[in-house]
Amino acid sequence: MSHSAHPVDQVPPKAQLLAFGLQHVLAMYAGAVAVPLIVGGALHMSTSDIGYLVNADLLVSGVATLIQCLGVWVFGARLPLMQGCTFAAVTPMVLIGTTGGGLPAIYGAVIVSGLVVVLLAPWFAKLLRYFPPLVTGTIILIIGLSLLPVAVNWAAGGVGAPSFGSPRNLALAFGVLLLILLVQRFVPGFLGRIAILVGVVLGTLAAIPLGLTDFSHVTSAQLIGVSTPFHFGLPSFQPAAILSMVIVMLVTMTETSGDVLAVGEVVGRPVEPPVLARALRADGLSTVLGGVFNTFPYTAFAQNVGLVALTGVRSRFVVATAGGMLVLLGLFPVLGEVVAAIPMPVLGGAGIAMFGTVAASGVRMLGAVSFRDNSNLMVIAVALGLGLVPVAVPTVYAQFPDWFQTIMNSGISAGSIAAVALNLLFNPVRAITSQGAGNS
Known part of the structure; x- marks a missing residue:
């Protein structure tokens, strides 16, 4: 491994890479x-067609991740970012598909x-200048807290x-969490x-005699x-x-x-506007590829940001x-079936550690923010509260128009908009003229 380059650009040995x-x-x-799986089920597609959607998704997820990490021309942030289908598009896509348009209208x-x-x-x-440490730290904290209910649902066995x-599911999840903590605390080096x-x-192996998973379907x-x-x-x-998909x-x-x-905060490489532009272009390009290759819009996956922070x-x-590896899983469905056999409680135990780490990274960033003689605490409090509303009560906006639900049902987008707006309200000069002198 070359040690002269930034850690982001270093290449570990092959065994460690794998x-x-x-x-x-x-x-x-x-x-x-x-x-x-959700979209295919909602459109009443056959099992084979849903399997095709999954394989296409894994393939394009892999290609999108390669573009984001390695960079192609003006596409890709060249940061450790995993790409996957965004959940924000699920409801609009189901509405488009079930009101007469079908998959062709979704893909268009x-x-x-x-x-x-x-x-x-x-x-x-x-707009990056409107994201000083006060805003960025709040958003990262909201991302982590928004993901934690996902981990808890996995730990319980999946919604x-x-x-x-069941006690068996939760015992397995917390057993995996305890094992992760012990390995990280007491096992030195690479392991x-x-x-x-x-x-x-090890959690998956333990789940086999408990009857929580089996690999018999892999052979077919x-x-x-x-x-x-x-x-x-x-x-x-x-x-x-x-129009709905653009929103x-x-x-x-x-x-x-x-x-x-x-992820820029976690890896110690502050993100500048050109880097963010390349990251967003990569999202757009990957989304176009998704529409061509029978899958859906793509975005960076926050859970992997937590893993980067957790492992260092x-x-x-x-x-x-x-x-x-995702490309291989998309090209060889039998490999995907092996990975799919991992029980939800096992992923839940790991998810609690990873998603909690994202939230903790936000707390660490906010630790550098000044709270003396300003209203920064109010900015965090209200943005955090608004961001967690749909997490705490998912149906709270059910009677609002679809466009409103699309924005506000995502705690991350709701919290981000609130954090930026509140920072502009309480720190108008600093928000516009600097990266938050006095906010940090």
């Missing part, structure tokens, strides 16, 4: 396949909205599972840094599956569908900005290796 990369894949896999809207993101990226990145909340991987693998899985462009038909371009992508750009700022492994080539 282990660290696999750790990232396991951390995001459940979230990566959730969107195609996805392609156009991706192009819009590519075009808007440089202008959106200029909708017949055994949801200590792959504590998440050790916990997931398809060996090779190649996603071809427009498999479900040529896209159709419906103005209403396109979704504006929300996603806000979330991606928070994730990019978070900052190399973007580690995450690029994870992207390569």
Whole structure:
């Protein structure tokens, strides 16, 4: 490993690349396949077609991650960022698909909205001056706290599972969490840094005799599956569908900005507007590819930011290796079935550690903010409160228009908008003229 370069640009030995990369894949896999499973189920697609959506999603997720980590021309932040389908698009896509448009209308809207993101990226990145440490730390804290309920649901067995909340599920989850803590605390060197991987693998093995997982279905899985462009038909371009998806992508750009700022803070490489613009362009390009190759809009995955913070492994080539693994999982469905056999409680135990680490990173960043003779505490308090409203009560905005729900049902976007607006209200000069002198 070259030690003259920044840790983000260092390349670990091959064995470590593979282990660290696999750790990232396991951390995001459940979230990566959730969107195609939900959309496919809502559109009453066949099992084979839903499987096709999953394989396409994994393939494009891998390509998107490689673009984001390695960079291609003006695309990609060249930071350790995993890419996956955004949950913000699920409800609009289901509405588009079930009101007569079907998948062709979804993919038409996805392609156009991706192009819009590519075009808007440089202008959106200029808003970075409105993200001083006060705002950024608050957003990172909201990201972590918003993800924790996801980890708890996994620990309980997954929403909708017949055994949801059973003592056996929770015991397995907290056993995995305890194992991760012990490995990280007492096992030195390389093994200590792959504590998440050790916990997931040993937790999965422990789940077999408990009857919480089995690998019998792996033998019947398809060996090779190649996603071809427009498999479900040529896209159709419906103005209403396109407008709703553009709104979704504006929300996603806000979330991606928070994730990019978070990972920049974690790895010690502050994000400047050109870097953010490249990251957003990569999101847009990946979303266009998603529409062409039968999948959905893409964004950075915050859970992997937590893993970077937890392990201290900052190399973007580690995450690029994870992207390569996702490509293989997309091309060889049998491998995806192996990973899919990991029980939800095992992922939940790991998720509590990872997502909590994201929140703790936000707290650490806010520790450098001054609270003397200003209203910074109020900025954090109200932004945090508004950001956690949809997390605490997911149906609170159910009677509002769809566009409003798209923005406010995401605690990350709601909290981000609130943090920026409140900082402008209480620190107007500092917010515009600097990165927060007096905010930091």
